Structure formats: C-alpha cells, structure tokens
Amino acid sequence: MRPFTDMTRAAQLPQRSVIPVNTIGRLSLYRRLLSDQLATGARQVFSHQLAALAVTTAPQVRRDLMTIGFSGSPRRGYAIADLVTAIDDVLVRSVETAVALVGVGNLGRPVLAYYANRQPIRFAAAFDRAPEKTGRVLHGCRCYASDQMTEVVAREQIHVGVIAVPAAEAQAVCDQLVLAGVKGILNFAPVRLRVPAGLHVENVDLMMALDRVAYFAHEHR
Amino acid sequence: MRPFTDMTRAAQLPQRSVIPVNTIGRLSLYRRLLSDQLATGARQVFSHQLAALAVTTAPQVRRDLMTIGFSGSPRRGYAIADLVTAIDDVLVRSVETAVALVGVGNLGRPVLAYYANRQPIRFAAAFDRAPEKTGRVLHGCRCYASDQMTEVVAREQIHVGVIAVPAAEAQAVCDQLVLAGVKGILNFAPVRLRVPAGLHVENVDLMMALDRVAYFAHEHR
Missing domain, CATH: 1.10.10.10 (Winged helix-like DNA-binding domain superfamily/Winged helix DNA-binding domain)
Incomplete structure (x- = not known):
C-alpha cells in the first residue's frame, strides 16, 4: 500500500x-x-x-x-x-489586498492612476517625504508623511508596498516598509533591494526592459 | 592540435x-x-x-x-x-537607438516622460489615433497620425516600438509596427503579442507584477 x-x-x-x-x-x-x-x-x-x-x-x-x-x-x-x-x-483575488505606495512623484502618480480601481487591489495609503503632499487624496488614496508609515501600515492592514522613489532612497524606504510589516514589495526604483529571506520582491525595471529590446533589435537587424 | x-x-x-x-x-x-x-x-x-x-x-x-x-x-x-x-x-549603448511610442494616453505619456532624455535612447516619434494629438510635441517627441507609421519609421530609422495602447488594440498596433520595420517591441498592454520568429518582445505587465507580489505576500503572512 x-x-x-x-x-x-x-x-x-x-x-x-x-x-x-x-x-x-x-x-x-x-x-x-x-x-x-x-x-x-x-x-x-x-x-x-x-x-x-x-x-x-x-x-x-x-x-x-x-x-x-x-x-x-x-x-x-x-x-x-x-x-x-x-x-x-x-491569486488571493477573492480577498482585498491593501497596498501602500511610497513616492508620489513623476513615477508614483501614474503608477497609482494605473492601479486605481482595479479590484481586489486597494491602495490604502501613499507616503511621501514632501510635506505639501501630506493630507492630499489622489485616485482615492490618502497621502501621509513618511514617519507615519508604521502606524498607518498596521492600522490599514497593508501587506504590500510599492516603491516609486529615486534609486538612492529605495533601500531605506524598503527597510522602513519591512519594519512596518509589509510582506511583499513591488519595486519601480532602478536598483536591487536587500530584504529578509522569504519576503518577495518584484522588480519592474523599465531601463532594463528597454535595454533588452534594443539589444535584440540590433541583433535581429 | x-x-x-x-x-x-x-x-x-x-x-x-x-x-x-x-x-x-x-x-x-x-x-x-x-x-x-x-x-x-x-x-x-x-x-x-x-x-x-x-x-x-x-x-x-x-x-x-x-x-x-x-x-x-x-x-x-x-x-x-x-x-x-x-x-x-x-548593449548597443554606444550608438543611438531610435524608438517609436504608440499610444499617447494615460500610460504612454508617463512612459515617454520616464524615458525622455535617457541617452542613447531617442524617442523619435509617437503615434496616436486621436487626431487632436497629431503635431504636438511631448518631451521632445513629435506625435504623428497612426497612418503615417510606415513612412516615419523608415525616415527616422526606428528599430524599436513601444506599445502603450489598450489591450484590444495592441495586436493590430504590433502588426503595423512589424510591417513598418521595427525589430523589437516593448509591450505595456496587458496581453501577449504574436510576432514573427526572432523578433524580441519584452512585456512590462504591471497587473502580473502586482498579482505575483500579492500572492507571495499572502503566502508569507
């Protein structure tokens, strides 16, 4: 048997x-x-x-x-x-996933617009270090000061962080998100992030994508 | 020997x-x-x-x-x-790569802004089927009507096409770009494209990226 x-x-x-x-x-x-x-x-x-x-x-x-x-x-x-x-x-699409965006600049704003109202993803909070952005609501998502991250991530039960800050700031933001308790990172910054084992990082690397196409287009020519 | x-x-x-x-x-x-x-x-x-x-x-x-x-x-x-x-x-970064963007909407505009002035990539032309966009210049890139694609791609020696149109239009745009002579495609539309063998397609699939993070964040919880 x-x-x-x-x-x-x-x-x-x-x-x-x-x-x-x-x-x-x-x-x-x-x-x-x-x-x-x-x-x-x-x-x-x-x-x-x-x-x-x-x-x-x-x-x-x-x-x-x-x-x-x-x-x-x-x-x-x-x-x-x-x-x-x-x-x-x-895909856990039967339950809502609460997401936080960090960086509400030239990259973060279109990212937020793209994902807005795509169920079951809910952008529950955005963070930016520019004080004039705090309190604004963009595509239904409220913007907070960066030092409120721990409190807001816990309160809104946020499990995913989206990083859209410049390369030089990305690792510090990542560390802050991980400390606050997120379990997965979607990274738009053009660097690689160090995270604890088991935590998933998905990189959307737009420069790499275009470099790869340009290389193969040249080879194919 | x-x-x-x-x-x-x-x-x-x-x-x-x-x-x-x-x-x-x-x-x-x-x-x-x-x-x-x-x-x-x-x-x-x-x-x-x-x-x-x-x-x-x-x-x-x-x-x-x-x-x-x-x-x-x-x-x-x-x-x-x-x-x-x-x-x-x-990476063919020693020579200029001329690129065409198709779709100057909510997705295409930030894509153009992101890649603008990143040498050696040059967005030589943008195409949109909305007539009011024809003739406009965005981030140094001139917008043409879609039916000018063959002529402009040849004249500007464009080898890479970037697709930022809705899913339902992406395959037709891809076919048009391939006919016009591009050798590589960077696809932001949330579908997969059929292209001739050897032609490289790079997909930037933002929904897939977030679905993957959400799944692993849930597993890790």
Whole structure:
C-alpha cells in the first residue's frame, strides 16, 4: 500500500505548496484573457485556444491548471467562469489586498492612476517625504508623511508596498516598509533591494526592459 | 592540435553569439550600479562588491562579465570605467537607438516622460489615433497620425516600438509596427503579442507584477 499512499500525497501536494513565481505570472495572464473571453460570450475554452491567446503551448496551459488542481473535459474543454473563480482563489483575488505606495512623484502618480480601481487591489495609503503632499487624496488614496508609515501600515492592514522613489532612497524606504510589516514589495526604483529571506520582491525595471529590446533589435537587424 | 583549436573557438564564441536575455538584463543593471559607483569616486570594484549591489552572487557576476569577454585582476578587481564602456558596447549603448511610442494616453505619456532624455535612447516619434494629438510635441517627441507609421519609421530609422495602447488594440498596433520595420517591441498592454520568429518582445505587465507580489505576500503572512 505504500506506493499508493505516496502517490496520493504527491497528487495533493501542488494545491498546498507554494506555486512557482512564473506559474503565478501565467495564471494572472490567463485570468485576464479568460475574463475578456467571458465578455465576448464564450463559456468553454480548450487548452490550445488559451495557449494561443497567451502565446504559450497547450501542454504548458494544462500543466499550469493541473498545478492549481483544475481540470477540464477532453471534449468540452474548461468551463471559463469556474476557471476564473479557481484562479481568483489561488491569486488571493477573492480577498482585498491593501497596498501602500511610497513616492508620489513623476513615477508614483501614474503608477497609482494605473492601479486605481482595479479590484481586489486597494491602495490604502501613499507616503511621501514632501510635506505639501501630506493630507492630499489622489485616485482615492490618502497621502501621509513618511514617519507615519508604521502606524498607518498596521492600522490599514497593508501587506504590500510599492516603491516609486529615486534609486538612492529605495533601500531605506524598503527597510522602513519591512519594519512596518509589509510582506511583499513591488519595486519601480532602478536598483536591487536587500530584504529578509522569504519576503518577495518584484522588480519592474523599465531601463532594463528597454535595454533588452534594443539589444535584440540590433541583433535581429 | 584539434582540441586546442576547438578550445580557442569556444573561448571566442561568447563575444560573437547572441547573449541570453537574462544576462543582458543583469548587464543593464550592472551598468547603472557601476555608473553610480563612478559618481562616488570609486575606480575599481571586486565581483563580490558588484554582486552585493546587484543582489546576486560573485560567481554570477564573473560569469556574466566573462560572457562579454571582460576580465579583472584578482588583486585589484575590475576597472569600473572600462567595464562601463565594455557593457555599453554590448548593449548597443554606444550608438543611438531610435524608438517609436504608440499610444499617447494615460500610460504612454508617463512612459515617454520616464524615458525622455535617457541617452542613447531617442524617442523619435509617437503615434496616436486621436487626431487632436497629431503635431504636438511631448518631451521632445513629435506625435504623428497612426497612418503615417510606415513612412516615419523608415525616415527616422526606428528599430524599436513601444506599445502603450489598450489591450484590444495592441495586436493590430504590433502588426503595423512589424510591417513598418521595427525589430523589437516593448509591450505595456496587458496581453501577449504574436510576432514573427526572432523578433524580441519584452512585456512590462504591471497587473502580473502586482498579482505575483500579492500572492507571495499572502503566502508569507
């Protein structure tokens, strides 16, 4: 009976363990593509159709959906509405995520505008060291002085920090956010941040992105 | 003599072949970190110092710099100014890259502001289907009507296209840019694009980035 028990355990494991970051990324993409499909009136989708929309392969789509324990029918494909719900559960999109923005400047303001009103993300607070910004409300988000961070992060139960300050200030802001209790960082500053083990940092590096395109465009020329 | 010849060929290969996209990304980061170091008066850097700044490992730094054929001294480390020049040569930062932006809206305008005046990138043209934007100059970049794309891309020798239009329009804009002759695409639209083989697409997916942070913040809680 031992091998059977082990197989059962292995089959249950993916739903309980942490899902790899690239899989989470693709699930985020699938979710948006599936919502668009729902809006056009579609009800079922095959893995090869979703793969075409996501510019990936059908086996990759099937592996990703198996990872979250979702299965389709070989003849009818996946039920789109159920799949969206299943992905929402995994991505913590069924509960509100409270986010803090640090840096309400040329980079922070458009970032706030982009994310405003995209449920279930709620920008619960913004911080800036410029005193004239304190007390202002931008896209429904109140701006506080930087020294109120610990208090506001705790009160608003903020778990994610978004850093949009200049490179030279980013590490100090990151340390302050981590001390205040955030569990994940989205970093727009063009540097890399040192954080405690296990805490996730996602870098959106716009200079790197353009450098990479320019290099490959030149190679392709 | 055969093995020796093969080794020589292998040793020369990395400089001539296409460098992997992740290596290009790290070189872009190293370059910025090294420029900051130069500005503080530093002249030499050891691999472990650069690794600490880039939040990576010293062997990774040494591998990356070997890939571009740059070597340091075990006792003095790497000469920073020479290393910046060497990376600039690889990243095509020694020559100007002409870029076109498509979509001068809530997303495109801050993108243009962010990249404005960052040499050697030059936003040579912007395109928008709104007629009232045609002829305007934003951050030094002239806005054209979308149907002028083929003519302007050829005239300005534009090799990179930046897409900042809504999801539903992104594929059509991409097809138009590829037809006009661009060799690389930086895509801010929250979809995936189909392009001819070999043409590089870099996706900056802000929803995916925040979904990933929210997921891992929840796991870490």
